[in-house]
Amino acid sequence: MNITVTETAEDYLVELLSKQDVEGMAVRMFVTQPGTSYAETCLAYCRPDEIIEDDEIMELTKLRFYVEKNSVPYLDEAHVDFSKDRMGGQLTIKAPNAKVPKVSADSPIAEQINYILYSDINPGLSSHGGEVKLIEVVEEEQGHIAILQFGGGCQGCSAVDMTLKDGVEATLVERIADLVGVRDVTDHSVRENAYYK
Template sequence: MAGIFFSDSAQAYLADLLSKQDGEGVAIRVFITQPGTPYAETCIAYCKPGEEKPEDQLLALEPFNVWIDAVSEPFLEDAVVDYATDRMGGQLTIKAPNAKVPMVNDDSPLNERINYLLQTEINPGLASHGGEVKLIDVVEGGIAVLQFGGGCQGCGMVDVTLKEGIEKTMISRIPEVTGVRDVTDHTVTENAYF
């Protein structure tokens, strides 16, 4: 079952909202749009009896039922739904650290394993400079062709980052990769991090 956790305050808040809905047995449904991509969004919606999908997983909480979308479930591991009050009232928050992470293992296609490494380890480091790198292709001989964006594009240190950081990490983690090549046009320096 999904490793999603609802704090007591979130349960109380949602139970109060559900009590104001028309009809009996209204539950909530949790799903992720575009799971496993950088665009993943975790959503909570009302779910009247019969609106759940046959493959949904039921999470029975004391005050109400939660239906978990089957496709989203692995991406909801370690997710926390909380309700925090502040001067303005309160806010329901959903933290789903694995929503954007593609599910990969050693048998996954090479490009998926490279993208996983980029999203989970390499891009978080580049983000401090407003940069990112994405996989364009894997060409003959196991060369990963990468493109830099954001603050990395036009940055004078990009060769060092590429060879010392990204290439070493990639070769050590993914045996099929023998090297990396940069196809970014670094003559464009508008947003470069120096």
């Protein structure tokens, strides 16, 4: 587990825990909605009776972190820091892989697709106010098909077929060995926000 907690952050958290008046209080770290654009990295108090059996434990010098098992890949390279200022200070958590974990050819196919969508494809679509997300992966005779849904400026856009075939499908099929195609399940009759009408 590659999570960095600076000394100032550890001291700040120890001070917070000391005010809780509960013996053995620790910190739980987790990601809500991991692997999505809505992912949030969270720290919470963790009383001894709230420890979950499969939590991963990270022992710091003065403090123990319990890391939710499902969040571990999304917290790789996370950095927790506390910087003092005139108002007291601010705790910051940076988790570059919370929205999209690092993936490899061994990762589940859905994670590989999401990684490419969020790191390579959506940044380009966002200039048109659009996005594409994975709904599911289905296995058909010829191989895996990614079921995708467009949103924002891509929904109802007259250029979406070109974007789907020449952009999204070409990129995904080229980079993911087991993927043979994509299918769009977007209702393109909704055209209010379309980039090209």
